[in-house]
Amino acid sequence: MTKTTQKTISPVDGRVYAERELAEPEELEAALARAAKAQKAWAKTSLEERMRIVTRMGEVMLGAVEEVAQELTWQMGRPIRYSPKEITGGFVERARYMTRVAPLALQDVPVEELPGFTRFIRREPLGVVLVLAPWNYPYLTSVNTIVPALLAGNVVLLKHSAQTPLVAERYAWAFQEAGLPEGVFQYLHMDHDLVARAIADPRVAFVAFTGSVAGGRAVERAAAGHFKGVALELGGKDPAYVRSDADLEFSAVNLVDGAMFNSGQSCCGVERIYVQEAIYEPFVEAFVAETLKLKLGNPLDLETTLGPMVRTEAAEFVRGQIAEAVAQGAKALIDPRHFPADAPGTPYLAPQVLVNVHHGMRIMVEESFGPVVGIMPVKSDEEALALMNDSPYGLTASIWSRDEGAALALGEAIETGTVFLNRCDYLDPALAWTGVKESGRGCSLSVLGYEQLTRPKSYHLRRL
Structure with missing residues (x-):
């Protein structure tokens, strides 16, 4: 059976720059099964080890910056004089900052002492985070969620724009080179129907979408009734x-x-x-x-x-x-x-x-x-x-x-x-990135960016 493909038309000269097969429902099922299994072990991995792997991923990307820049220009048309800066500038800056503040953002939250009791609030990972990323700043928009999600103990499934599919593949390559365990980061090239199915799947605990207002409404519709978090970074004027x-x-x-x-x-x-x-x-x-x-x-x-x-x-x-x-x-x-x-x-x-x-x-x-x-x-x-x-x-x-x-x-x-x-x-990256009205909802970057990627669990321990 011939699979459906998506074509990336380069704005540089109008030619087909990349063609990829779209995932089938069974491939989504397999990816989510791997993700759910991998998350249990990843959540038990020390924060220090997670930080080491994420830092190494950034170093791998820096080592391939010239190739990545060429791919970026061909896929979405940004002048080559600026393309390397997406990696050497914002991507690395944000990844490093979110890694640096992870111990502070993820530490237990203390409460006032009460004789005879130990009480605190712990931040737990949500589970599987689905990232739906756009083409205009394909690394900068996606890193805002991918890095803190992984550092918090979540696993990530990335669906990148059909205009920039090689970005998802670069992430996977860099994480593999950095030693990330199998299943902790995955990507799929998906059509709208399969994305909607992924959003509604009970194994997906959180959805981060960057794109149009119309796209944001579609994400909300797909998530409606499933009681999961949705972050939307939408349009602007x-x-x-x-x-x-x-x-x-x-x-x-x-x-x-x-x-x-x-x-x-x-x-x-x-x-x-x-x-x-x-x-x-x-x-x-x-x-x-x-x-x-x-x-x-x-x-x-x-x-x-x-x-x-x-x-x-x-x-x-x-x-x-x-x-x-x-x-x-x-x-x-x-x-x-x-x-x-x-x-x-x-x-x-x-x-x-x-x-x-x-x-x-x-x-x-x-x-x-x-x-x-x-x-x-x-x-x-x-x-x-x-x-x-x-x-x-x-x-x-x-x-x-x-x-x-x-x-x-x-x-x-x-x-x-x-x-x-x-x-x-x-x-x-030290400041919260958020919007109001039709520019969306949710908060990424800064120490506050970890809040939507974790859930609080309270510990109320009475000593006898």
Whole structure:
């Protein structure tokens, strides 16, 4: 019987870069059986040994960084000049941090002494953790759950995006090289129906999903009634607010990076900017000048700073948003002819900056997930705050100012999971990564990230 396959079409040149067979129900059954068996022994393995193996896995990945970077660029189109940093930067930083804080995060929780009693709370692993990972930052998004889940004594089953299947295979290889026992980490290439079956399976104790709002709803439906934890990292329409006391040049340079890096394909990328009127025109001028420095082209060229979007359909969606906004009165400040590689009908899309925009336009309220940003003038902090909160999303928001007190005051009122000052589009592993509204629920990274991957068990021991 011929098995169904999935094809990974490279955005670089449109060819089939990888083709993999999709798992059948019996393969899922075998994987879950192995996982459930392996978890019992893994949970009894010392934390020190778990930490050693996870650390070794990171070292193995670092040793293969050039190959991994090439695979990454071919699979999802990020310029090769940046691909190695996904491993040498964020991936390693997060894995090392979560390993370092594991003893603190997983230690017994003491309670006040009571004569004649020993009382404490112990954190126990949940069991099998199913990780559903996306293509846009395929290592960074998945490591947030995989590493702490394993360190906490869970086992992991990974289903990676069909766009980046080699990432799952790299994980498996690195863990095998590091000496991880069989069954503790596994991956399967699965279709939606089999993923739903995995989510509903009683042996899966927790599901971590990163992706679209629609995908998050599908995960919740599959998990409904099964009484298991679900963490959802979903969409974003992240705002930036540039106050009149901001460092104008610094803000423009960093916000271009925050909006355009990875071709804008970041859940916490900047998609809308509000600027106080006093500096609005010079800010827009500086922002456009910085955008024009980008080089759109073949991501395998070391000079390229802006690669293709992941699929032609994604690029066409953004083109449609831009055209609709212009038809509604927006002004496009970037001439696509400045970027010769821009080609309608392909994933190669020039960056765009729009002014004369308002919240009646999709471009300012609907997730774009591409290299486009709208910029609006505002009169006050109050107006900026109202506009920043006028969104179904709430992942991050950035404030650009020399006044930390003003940023803290605004931050208390912004409906978002993370507030930045003079920074954007970054995950600090020491801080909780979480969203509000349709940006999802749950918490990864930091010592708090271990809480959703463990359950508390109370010990109440009376001495006779």
